[in-house]
Amino acid sequence: MANAHHSSDANHGSVKSYMVGFVLSIILTIIPFGLVMYPSLPKAATLGIVLVFAVIQVLVHLVYFLHLDRSAAQRNNVIAFIFAALVIVLLVGLSLWIMFTIHTVMMAK
Numbered sequence: 001m002a003n004a005h006h007s008s009d010a011n012h013g014s015v016k017s018y019m020v021g022f023v024l025s026i027i028l029t030i031i032p033f034g035l036v037m038y039p040s041l042p043k044a045a046t047l048g049i050v051l052v053f054a055v056i057q058v059l060v061h062l063v064y065f066l067h068l069d070r071s072a073a074q075r076n077n078v079i080a081f082i083f084a085a086l087v088i089v090l091l092v093g094l095s096l097w098i099m100f101t102i103h104t105v106m107m108a109k
Helices: 007-011 015-037 043-065 072-108
Strands: none
Touching: 015 043
């Protein structure tokens, strides 16, 4: 039983892959941190850059650490992730829309 391997073992990354992901994560953290700690851009631009870097960092984590890719073995995991992300976006987005609408109606009276 010591040699029993799962078929998904082939999808696990190498040390090089993990190091690339780690270095990218560090870079994607340091740049927004620097923009916030040493403001040189307008706040709206800084917020936009931080959000873009956050999305890129999520993608880096998904690819390099969770090993989600376009392979046939990962197709179900990618579909499940996309569905979960869609549900979260709808839940948060629609909740904010409802709260904003209620606030607008309540303040009008």
